[in-house]
Amino acid sequence: MTKKNPMSRALVRRETIAGYAFMVPSLIFFLGFVIYPMVQCVITSFFDSTMNRADIFVGLANYTELFQDEIFMGALKNTFIIVIVSVPVTCVFSLWVSSVIYDLKGPICSAFRCIFYLPVVTGSVAVTVVWKWMFNNYYGIFNYVGTSTGLLKQNINWLGDERFALGCIILILLTTSVGQPIVLYVSALNNVDQSLVEAAEVDGATKMQCFWKIKWPQIMPTTLYILVITTINSFQCFALIQLLTSGGPNHSTDTIMYYIYYNAFKLYRYGYGNAMGVILAIIIAVLSAVQFKMAKTD
């Protein structure tokens, strides 16, 4: 033992040097462009900070202002509405689609998977501009189809009406967020232990029982992962808002992400925007932790 110790210490040192040598290129970018800005974000959230002027320390003033800012509270509410609607719908819809298509013939299954992934690949800007046209008051197909089938009495200004704007945004968000979960669920369902399924079928289990009792527990880790990424993605919903409504009408479609951008680029209030960023990060961290806890106890 005593003889082995210096040997292993030399080994540890060699491994450490080699390990960091391999890590260095990545760490430069990671620390420089992810961790450093994160630290800066927390620090400047305690300052009154703007362009071309030294920062002034204000303590918690940014945070106390946040909770009295009605626009921020509205943005927080909208963000939660988006998350609460889109996360369950995305998960349930993609689970349903995947459970139907995963055992179809190879090319058919991948064709479906491809089509549901298309809106993601097309890119948020191209997708958003075409939806903006489709929702248009005069030239959009939604109003045309609605009025010609008699569902709508008159043209609706979808994106300019406080009652509909957020709903339209959620609809578009849904089309761009089911692609990845479907890919994940299809691969998870294909990896389910087939012998268990066969055993259950021999014992006379129905398709439904088979699914919920055998397959569902096995794809639970995938479900958890999908929940977490969909939640994060819904919180980040930005391009849609900026290009479709710019937070309007009357701040009714502001989300936290958009409001941070608005503060930074329209009002140049960096410290205040950073305080929102910190709050958003805390909310996401708590939610992810809760989701992990819930999935563990299930």
Next chain:
Amino acid sequence: MNNNTKFNRSSAYKIISVAAITIIAIAFAFPLYWIITGSFKTSTAINATTPQWWPQEWVMDNYEKLFSRQVAPLWELHIPFTGISLSGPEMPAALRWLVNTVFMAVASMVLTCFTSAMAGYALAKKRFVGRAVVFSLIVCAMALPKQVILIPLLREMSSLELYNTIWAVIFPIVGWPFGVFLMKQFAEGIPGEMMEAARIDGAGEWKTFYTIALPLIKPGIGALAIFTFINSWNDYFMQLIMLSSTDTLTISLGIAKLQAENATDFGLIMAGASLAAIPIIIVFLVFQKYFTKGITMGAVKG
């Protein structure tokens, strides 16, 4: 008898579901169809209150308008921190945006693959001091929305004098730790005995990595490459913050700007959207297999 009805019911469910999913899939593909056909429609067809489901007349007007709007040098190469720059012939600005986007996506892809392959290998196979700390830092950073750091990142880039250069978009993409995480998953499959054998043969650290590990994680690198390429192509947010002048715009930003300036010229906007979407969709369809692998590997133990 009983068995028969059960069979019928479940296959009926299947048929109805497949039919419903087919209809929904058509709806999913429709916006893309609308972009492409819209870009070839005449302005009267576009502004008609009764939409033309299939263009009655195919014209290139929208593309001509898009390409005659602005000009810019086709490429300009600024080598960071040196002040050296080289520029190409004057061309329509939209082509320049495409060149910028391709350059940005390729540079992000190459840098990300290079740094992540090495770091992922080290995290999976090297038992170094502080490994657990680095790894948990990576996992935590991944769970946070990267947009939270936009303001500090913006100020950092302007103090490095990288603001409004394509590098300001590339560097944060490379820093994003998903790639490292993904490569760690792949590198964990490298058998320890093979590395041990290489070491006994007298191979150094670099040679072990290059000759043993790299060939084994190649499929992973392929997945990461295509994943990074597509994601950086579509990373509108970072581009919006970091780039501002006509010469530095990417294609996504270019269309967003077109839309802001000509809100109702839908034909022109659709021509821009086609120009942005079609190249990346082709890339996706060609490399689809790798891409799917990248997504699913990232989720394992996610």
